[in-house]
Each structure stands twice: as C-alpha cells, then as structure tokens.
Amino acid sequence: MSIKPYLYSAPAGLLKDRVILVTGAGDGIGQAAARCFAEHGATIILAGKTKSKLEAVYDSIVSADLPTPQIALIDFAKAEADDYLEIATRVSEQFKRLDGLLHNASILGQLSPIEHHDVATWYEVMQVNLNSSFLLTQVLIPALKSSKEPSVIFTSSGVGRAGRAYWGAYAVSKFATEGLSQVLADELNQVKVNCINPGATRTAMRKSAFPGEDPTKLLAPKDILDAYLFLMGSDSNGISGQSFDCQPK
Numbered sequence: 095m096s097i098k099p100y101l102y103s104a105p106a107g108l109l110k111d112r113v114i115l116v117t118g119a120g121d122g123i124g125q126a127a128a129r130c131f132a133e134h135g136a137t138i139i140l141a142g143k144t145k146s147k148l149e150a151v152y153d154s155i156v157s158a159d160l161p162t163p164q165i166a167l168i169d170f171a172k173a174e175a176d177d178y179l180e181i182a183t184r185v186s187e188q189f190k191r192l193d194g195l196l197h198n199a200s201i202l203g204q205l206s207p208i209e210h211h212d213v214a215t216w217y218e219v220m221q222v223n224l225n226s227s228f229l230l231t232q233v234l235i236p237a238l239k240s241s242k243e244p245s246v247i248f249t250s251s252g253v254g255r256a257g258r259a260y261w262g263a264y265a266v267s268k269f270a271t272e273g274l275s276q277v278l279a280d281e282l283n284q285v286k287v288n289c290i291n292p293g294a295t296r297t298a299m300r301k302s303a304f305p306g307e308d309p310t311k312l313l314a315p316k317d318i319l320d321a322y323l324f325l326m327g328s329d330s331n332g333i334s335g336q337s338f339d340c341q342p343k
Contacts, residue, residue: 097333097336097338098342099290099320099321099324099325099330099338099339099340100318100320100321100339100340100341100342101320102320102321102323102324102329103320104134104320104323104324104327106134107134107135108134108135108323108326108327108328108329109131109134109135109136109193109194109323109326109327110134110135110136111135111136111137112131112135112136112137112193112194112326113136113137113139113185113189113191113192113193113194114131114136114137114138114139114192114193114194114195114196114326115138115139115141115166115181115185115192115194115195115196115234116128116131116138116139116140116141116196116198117141117142117170117196117197117198117199117226117230118141118142118198118199118200119138119140119141119142119148119151119198120140120142120143120144120147120148120150120151121147121298122198122295122297122298122299122315123198123249123292123295123297123315123318124142124196124198124199125147125151125315126314126315126316126319127196127198127315127319127322128140128151128155128163129151129154129155129316130316130319130322130323131194131196131322131323131326132155132158132160132161132163133158133160134323134327135161136161136193136194137161137162137163137164137189138155138161138163138164139163139164139165139166139181139185140152140163140164140165140166141166141167141168141181141199142166142167142168142199143167143168143169143170143171145165145167148165148167149165151163152165164184164188166181166184168181170199170221170222170226171201171218171221171222173226173229175229178229178230178232178233179233181230181233181234182233182234182236182237185234185237186236186237189237190237190240191237191238191240191241192234192237192238192240192241192244193238193241193242193243193244193245194244194245194246194247194326195230195231195234195238195244195245195246195247196247196249196322196326197227197230197231197246197247197248197249197271198249199222199223199226200222200223200249200264200267200299201218201219201222201223201264201299202219202264202299202302202303203215203216203218203219203262203263203264204262204263205260205261205262205264205303206260206262207259207260207262208262211262211263215263216262216263219262219263219264219267220263220266220267220270223263223264223267223268223271224267224270224271224274227248227271227274228274231246231274231278235282235285238282238285239282239284239285243286243328243331244284244285244286245285245286245287245288245325245326245327245330246275246278246285246286246287246288247288247289247290247322247325247326248271248272248274248275248287248288248289248290249271249289249290249291249292250268250271250272250275250289250290250291250337251264251265251268251291251292252291252293253265253268254267254268254269254271254272254291255268255269255272255291255337257269271289272289272337275287275288275289275335275337276335279334279335279336280335285334286325286330286331286332286333286334287334287335288325288330288333288334288335288336288337288338289336289337289338290321290322290325290337290338290339290340291337291338291339291340292315292318292340292341293313293318293339293340293341294312294313294341295312295313295314295315295318295340296309296312296313296314296315297315300312313341318340318341319340320340321338321339321340322340325338
C-alpha cells in the first residue's frame with residue numbers, strides 16, 4: 095500500500111521536546127510549518143533573511159504560550175561558510191542536538207526558456223534552492239546524529255520530478271534537491287531524509303508563477319501540513335530516501 099502522508103492525523107504532543115530548524119520561516123509554508131511544529135510541542139529555530147517577518151512569527155508562537163523559539167538570521171543568497179557554521183555552533187551549544195531540519199527556503203527566479211535564461215538569476219536560484227541546503231545540512235549533520243530520531247525534509251516540486259518547459263533554474267534546482275536527498279538518505283542510515291512536494295498552495299511564489307490563477311481555489315499553507323508532521327514525527331521512522339506529495343493528485 096502506498097503511503098499517503100496527506101491523510102495523516104498527528105497526535106497531540108507529537109513533537110514534544112524536539113528541536114527543529116525551519117528555513118524560510120518568515121512567511122508562507124515555512125511560517126505555517128514552524129507554527130504547526132510548535133503547536134505539537136517543538137522548540138523552533140526560525141531561519142530566514144527578514145528580521146521583521148521572523149520576529150512576527152516568534153511573537154505569534156510566544157503569545158500562544160508555545161515553546162519559546164529562536165531566530166537565526168541568514169540570507170541564503172549571500173551567506174558564506176562562516177554564517178552556516180555560526181548556526182551549527184549555536185545549535186550545538188544551546189541544544190546539544192537537532193531533531194529536525196526543514197529546508198523550505200526557495201526562490202522562483204524567472205520563468206524563461208533555457209536559451210534566454212539570465213545567467214545571474216540562474217546562479218542565485220541554485221544558491222538559494224540547492225547550495226544553501228547542502229551547506230546547512232553538512233554543518234548540522236553532527237547535531238542531527240546526536241538526536242535519537244532525527245529527520246530532514248527537503249522541499250521539492252512537481253517540476254523537480256518531470257521537466258517542464260520554461261521552469262528553468264527552479265525546476266533544475268528541485269531535480270537536484272531530490273538527488274541530494276536520496277544521496278544523504280543512502281549515506282546517513284541513522285538520519286531520516288525525505289523530500290516533500292507541497293503542490294499548488296496559496297503562497298506568494300505561487301502567485302508569481304501563476305498570476306492569473308484564482309488563489310481562493312488553492313489550499314492555504316496551514317492546510318497542507320499533515321505530511322510535514324508525518325515526516326517530522328516518529329510515525330515515519332524507517333522511511334527514508336522517499337519523495338511525497340502534500341496533496342492528492
């Protein structure tokens with residue numbers, strides 16, 4: 095029987111006492127996932143580039159009397175090795191471990207034929223969508239190995255499984271993300287590593303890609319999180335190297 099994480103019903107306290115880092119936590123799916131993980135008991139490290147957005151998420155979590163989160167400011171388009179190491183050092187010193195890592199930060203770039211794709215934009219998309227995930231995961235592997243049930247979730251896309259014209263660097267970055275996830279899953283037997291495809295969701299990125307679409311016909315980020323909870327929690331232990339959808343096709 096195929097696994098359908100979007101049908102999962104998470105028990106209360108699923109993520110109690112776990113430490114989870116979420117990238118792109120300032121808005122959209124990252125914001126919703128961070129809040130949802132906190133509601134299920136996790137302490138969240140909110141990673142992103144816009145301080146005001148991260149502070150708003152922080153305030154919403156604290157005001158709900160949920161575990162106090164932390165903020166990690168980082169611009170993945172410009173970050174250098176020391177910026178990633180600083181985050182890893184903070185995690186190690188303050189928590190001694192990392193139980194979960196959600197790679198959610200992504201940029202769309204431009205929808206363009208490869209023939210006319212802007213080179214600078216191509217490099218930026220690869221940096222944010224792929225290279226930063228590699229760099230952040232690499233420095234956090236020791237902390238993940240210190241967890242009893244570590245889980246890493248990479249964010250993929252439908253265009254990262256089957257190539258589609260004009261999706262350029264974004265599609266290629268998601269193909270590579272699927273590959274990175276599979277390689278890590280094969281290397282890290284003690285760390286659960288999977289990909290997740292959010293599907294059509296009411297986000298700013300979706301609006302940029304499909305400006306003529308009626309957003310009211312799309313699910314909001316808070317409505318697609320069952321799959322995220324499944325993969326981040328213990329009920330998915332033993333499942334690794336896979337790629338799942340958040341919504342039925």
